[in-house]
Amino acid sequence: MAETAATPRTRTSLPAFAAKPVAVVVLVQAAVLTGLSGRYGFHRDELYFMAAGDRLDWGYVDQPPITPLLARLSTAVFGDTPAGLRVVATLLAAAMVVVVALVARELGGGRAAQVFAAAVGAGSSFVLAISHMLATATLDVLVWLVLGLLALRLFRTRDGRWWLAIGAVTGIGLDNKWLVPLLLLALGVGVLVAGPREVLRTWWLAAGAGLALLLTVPVLVWQAAHAWPLLTVAGGISADDGAENRLLFVPMQLVYLSPVLVPVWVAGIVRLWREPDLRWARALAVSYPVLCAVLLIIGGKPYYSVPLLVLLTAAGAEPALRWARRHRAVAGGLAAVGLAINAMVGLPVLPVSALGPATAMNAEQGEQVGWRELTETVAGVWERIPEADRATAVIFTRNYGQAGAIEEYGHEFGLPQPYSGHMSYADWGPPADAMTGPVVLVGELGSGARSGLLDGCARVTEHDNGIGLDNEEQGTDVSLCTGPAEPWSRIWPELRHFY
Structure with missing residues (x-):
């Protein structure tokens, strides 16, 4: 100029x-x-x-x-x-x-x-x-x-x-x-x-x-x-x-x-x-x-x-x-x-295996490890669902990282599209009300959700990334629930959360 x-x-x-x-x-x-x-x-x-x-x-x-x-x-x-x-x-x-x-x-x-x-x-x-x-x-x-x-x-x-x-x-x-x-x-x-x-x-x-x-x-x-x-x-x-x-x-x-x-x-x-x-x-x-x-x-x-x-x-x-x-x-x-x-x-x-000291200064390094392994952990719980019930079963995650990992790697394990109430994933749901089957719950529900939105939840396993790296998903509980307590469209607003 x-x-x-x-x-x-x-x-x-x-x-x-x-x-x-x-x-x-x-x-x-x-x-x-x-x-x-x-x-x-x-x-x-x-x-x-x-x-x-x-x-x-x-x-x-x-x-x-x-x-x-x-x-x-x-x-x-x-x-x-x-x-x-x-x-x-x-x-x-x-x-x-x-x-x-x-x-x-x-x-x-x-x-x-x-x-x-x-x-x-x-x-x-x-x-x-x-x-x-x-x-x-x-x-x-x-x-x-x-x-x-x-x-x-x-x-x-x-x-x-x-x-x-x-x-x-x-x-x-x-x-x-x-x-x-x-x-x-x-x-x-x-x-x-x-x-x-x-x-x-x-x-x-x-x-x-x-x-x-x-x-x-x-x-x-x-x-x-x-x-x-x-x-x-x-x-x-x-x-x-x-x-x-x-x-x-x-x-x-x-x-x-x-x-x-x-x-x-x-x-x-x-x-x-x-x-x-x-x-x-x-x-x-x-x-x-x-x-x-x-x-x-x-x-x-x-x-x-x-x-x-x-x-x-x-x-x-x-x-x-x-x-x-x-x-x-x-x-x-x-x-x-x-x-x-x-x-x-x-x-x-x-x-x-040596990331521990680096994650103390930059935690984002640790958030690049273990996502396929998390998906494999979820797949192990999914396999507990009887095959006849899987057509109406749902995978629901606590956060967008978990959902994104299952989207990325789930096809390797035969997993369906995951759902989540976190951030924009809430806009991309909910499951159809006809999905009344079992729910694989990855982590906990959002902090604003009342108890009882999912029925019969029992912890099945705890995720381990295999190297003992203490990142956000290490130790995440994966539970199996019998199904949603109410239609998904009704409980979805309560499942939405930003944090």
């Missing part, structure tokens, strides 16, 4: 983009992620995304439609396997690396700073974790990074037409996850505090907001038609986990990228605030504490602020490199240790 004639020259010249070395970082990143993408197995959320992708809609109880759509596209093109699903995650991760390098360039960083920023973007702990698997956060982090880049371009050039690009990316982001307004709020406060305030005094801002709204209308209509369940889920997260989120917020800021990188993003804040040539970018420095304050107030999850930390790390690339050149041995040692720890925490590099 063209810059206005009034734009000072200090805002128009940028270093050349270090395309070749950044491409090398991307290729190494893609090779590592691809090589490890088939280890362990699907994450519980990935199983849910694939189930949602098989039932495409403009929205779901707990998310907009883009991530399930990406899950469906990736498995359709590359195969219904963890490696096939995660191709799209690898591509999104590669885009993150390029954007982070462009942010460093936007802030005046030369070749070395851009490569440093790209390497940090590829190798930080949280980014590795969401790059290895497909999550709503995978695209969300990319959206935040792109918005950060576009906002910096707007601040530097004062060209209001960048609001159109910001609006377009915001609309796409809202069609994936409803966290983008937090970033826009933080950046807006930053602009009001530190400038450049003139970027707010243009009709292009309204045009960008209109474009974002236009792109989000189908999702908003779906949510409104279903009584805004996404807000219900968000409110429940804040109510249930808010105190823990607040308690862990500061410690998690220090480890999400890596403790080794804390001085780098702190240096980025200082640089943005103190360097005269970067006065136009001070809003980015202000936005981080503003976002932290908002998250502490609402009890949001600590990882919501990670994309801003990545942006600030790109800002700190130049001072970090100056320090590293004076302390090469120390810098090399810190980088090696930090990368090794990040890989252990974020990637499936350990044998599953």
Whole structure:
């Protein structure tokens, strides 16, 4: 986009983009992620995304439609396997690396700073974790990074037409996850505090907001038609986990990228605030504490602020490199240790039998293990049902991970379509009222369900993943009930739950 004639020259010249070395970082990143993408197995959320992708809609109880759509596209093109699903995650991760390098360039960083920023973007702990698997956060982090880049371009050039690009990316982001307004709020406060305030005094801002709204209308209509369940889920997260989120917020800021990188993003804040040539970018420095304050107030999850930390790390690339050149041995040692720890925490590099310490730092690793084994456990209980009764029997699960696993692996064991009252699975049920036969109950009913909805329930077995890994499904009870106490259509509203 063209810059206005009034734009000072200090805002128009940028270093050349270090395309070749950044491409090398991307290729190494893609090779590592691809090589490890088939280890362990699907994450519980990935199983849910694939189930949602098989039932495409403009929205779901707990998310907009883009991530399930990406899950469906990736498995359709590359195969219904963890490696096939995660191709799209690898591509999104590669885009993150390029954007982070462009942010460093936007802030005046030369070749070395851009490569440093790209390497940090590829190798930080949280980014590795969401790059290895497909999550709503995978695209969300990319959206935040792109918005950060576009906002910096707007601040530097004062060209209001960048609001159109910001609006377009915001609309796409809202069609994936409803966290983008937090970033826009933080950046807006930053602009009001530190400038450049003139970027707010243009009709292009309204045009960008209109474009974002236009792109989000189908999702908003779906949510409104279903009584805004996404807000219900968000409110429940804040109510249930808010105190823990607040308690862990500061410690998690220090480890999400890596403790080794804390001085780098702190240096980025200082640089943005103190360097005269970067006065136009001070809003980015202000936005981080503003976002932290908002998250502490609402009890949001600590990882919501990670994309801003990545942006600030790109800002700190130049001072970090100056320090590293004076302390090469120390810098090399810190980088090696930090990368090794990040890989252990974020990637499936350990044998599953040795996952215990890693899950203490990243529980999502453990949620990629044992789903086929859980399905096999359920199949063992299903086989206890007399064959004549199986046509009217039902498998009912406590959560979407269990249901998604049975959908994915159940055909290997002759299992029927499972049902669940959890999240959007509740919208995909209930069983037909004619299904009055036995019920295989995986886990317990939702916390809001009254007792007696299922008759004659007796615990049959307890799931064991076979390696003693203490994840969410280890020790899950599987029971066999004689049938529903009332028609499924009548009891279904009580079986629905969000948590």
